[in-house]
Amino acid sequence: MNWDDTTGAEAAAERLVGAAADGEDQAVEAALRPKDLGEFIGQEKVREQLDLVLRAARARGATADHVLLSGAPGLGKTTLSMIIAAEMEAPIRITSGPAIQHAGDLAAILSSLQEGEVLFLDEIHRMSRPAEEMLYMAMEDFRVDVIVGKGPGATAIPLELPPFTLVGATTRAGLLPPPLRDRFGFTAHMEFYGPGELERVIHRSAGLLDVEIDPTGAAEIAGRSRGTPRIANRLLRRVRDYAQVKADGLITQEIAAAALAVYEVDARGLDRLDRGVLEALLKLFGGGPVGLSTLAVAVGEERETVEEVAEPFLVREGLLARTPRGRVATPAAWAHLGLTPPPSQSSGNGQQDLFGA
Numbered sequence: 205m206n207w208d209d210t211t212g213a214e215a216a217a218e219r220l221v222g223a224a225a226d227g228e229d230q231a232v233e234a235a236l237r238p239k240d241l242g243e244f245i246g247q248e249k250v251r252e253q254l255d256l257v258l259r260a261a262r263a264r265g266a267t268a269d270h271v272l273l274s275g276a277p278g279l280g281k282t283t284l285s286m287i288i289a290a291e292m293e294a295p296i297r298i299t300s301g302p303a304i305q306h307a308g309d310l311a312a313i314l315s316s317l318q319e320g321e322v323l324f325l326d327e328i329h330r331m332s333r334p335a336e337e338m339l340y341m342a343m344e345d346f347r348v349d350v351i352v353g354k355g356p357g358a359t360a361i362p363l364e365l366p367p368f369t370l371v372g373a374t375t376r377a378g379l380l381p382p383p384l385r386d387r388f389g390f391t392a393h394m395e396f397y398g399p400g401e402l403e404r405v406i407h408r409s410a411g412l413l414d415v416e417i418d419p420t421g422a423a424e425i426a427g428r429s430r431g432t433p434r435i436a437n438r439l440l441r442r443v444r445d446y447a448q449v450k451a452d453g454l455i456t457q458e459i460a461a462a463a464l465a466v467y468e469v470d471a472r473g474l475d476r477l478d479r480g481v482l483e484a485l486l487k488l489f490g491g492g493p494v495g496l497s498t499l500a501v502a503v504g505e506e507r508e509t510v511e512e513v514a515e516p517f518l519v520r521e522g523l524l525a526r527t528p529r530g531r532v533a534t535p536a537a538w539a540h541l542g543l544t545p546p547p548s549q550s551s552g553n554g555q556q557d558l559f560g561a
Contacts, residue, residue, distance in 0.1 A: 236409050236437060237283045239290060245408065246401040246433070247280065250392040254284070257390050258291045267320050268292055269389025270343055270370040272328075274377035278434030279394040281373040285324040288371055296322040301330035310335040311350055311363070314342050319366035328372035329379040336384060343370055343387040396431030396520075399423065405433045406440055410455070415444045420457035428464055430473040430517055442467055472521065472540060477505070481514045482523060482541060485533050490546055493530030 238244045241251050241258075254271070261268040271288060273281040282298075289296035295318060304310050304325075317323060325331070331339070342348050346365040372388065374380060385391070397405070406422040409415075417440075425443060429436035440455075446463030447455050461471075468476045484502040485492055500507040505514075515531075518524040523537040538545040 233283075233434070233437070236412055237286065239287070241287055241291065244280065244283065244287060245404050246397050247284075247392075247394060250284075250394065253390065253392065254288070258288065261292065267294075267367045268369045270372070270387060272372045272374070272377075272380075272385065272388040272391045273394060274374050274392070275394025276396065276432065277375055278432040279396070280433060281394060282324070282326065285322065285371040285373065288369065289322040289324075292320065292322065292369070294320045294322050294369070296324055298324045298326070300326040301328050304335045305332045307332075307334040307338045310338050310342075311348055314348055314365055314368075315363060317366060317368045320368065321366075322369045322371055324371045324373070326373045327375070328384075329374045329376050336381070339370075340383060340387060397429075397433060397436075398431070399426045402426035402429050402431070402433065402436045406436050409437050409440055413441070413444065415440065415447075415455065416453055417455040418457075421455035421460045424457045424460035425455075425464075428469050428471065428473045435473075439464065439467075439469065473517070474540075477503075477509075477514050478518060479541070480505075481510060481518065482533065482537050485524070485531060486538060486541060486543055491538070492532040493527055495530045499531055 241255050244251055257271070258268055268288065271285075273284060275281060285298075286296060297313065297317065299313060304313075310331075313323070338348055342365055346367055348363050348365065350361045350363050370388075377385070377393070403419070403422045403426045406425055407417065410417040410422070421443070425439050426436060429439055443455055443460050443463040446466065447453050447459050450462070451459050464470075470479070474482075480503045481499065484499060485494060488502050489499070496511055497507050500510045503510060515524065515526070518537075519526065521536075522534055523540060525532045525534055533545075535545060
């Protein structure tokens, strides 16, 4: 299943701890985004490598190589694309794969680019195949062939393009065909952030939002942000609201914990949906294995919502395992919910018990 499914995508956008951006996020992020690599927090290796690529291009007086950024939503791919344009002192054009469903759509965008312009193509793996094939030639030769007419009388008219830099972003790099991946001069994978990096993000955002926060408050929010700056900024705004209404405006550890309890985000970053999946798995099915469809019915959600929205974080946190026979809770899941596992699982990982049978 992919993110073309609206049920899963909409559920992700509605969650406070979802990494998908909503309208409010897009407006606030514009103000919070760093403007250059020096301001950008985290992703140290990517920053260092990208800085070399951009400095070398500027020294040559040439456009930068095409850049592919992969990683989970909310880690800064869009921000980096804007920084690339700023560092190269070039305009930026922003579009997305789902918006390009025909080769003509892409041809119209490419033909209107200025020399040196940065084209940011978000969710590039969701672009249509005809447009994708047109992009191969545009990236390599700065040329596209526009087909005029139909059938035997169709004619290909070559159209020269000014040199430009394509920045592609994807949450699923494995879905990109090798010919497309190979045409990017620089490829970077964005990693999840550590607590210390998230605290720096929160302190910076608090300063820009004119929010007073102490180190314990920032640490509390960072610990519940699932390694994602976008979620950290979203939680910060909700905690700010609570502090302004229920306290004196200062965000402390106690205020942050109380605020996020109201929004049902626990100390590990799990929300109502995450806990619902774990509780159903543990209380109704004894920790599994249980099939995905059965688990989704027990939670009262669509199968795609459970698989695409809740499961990735639960698996990454080591609370749930996917096995050939179904979903299995780990000992960490029992401990997190304060429940005692049955004797068959108390000696080890549920997945190990499953395959040991």
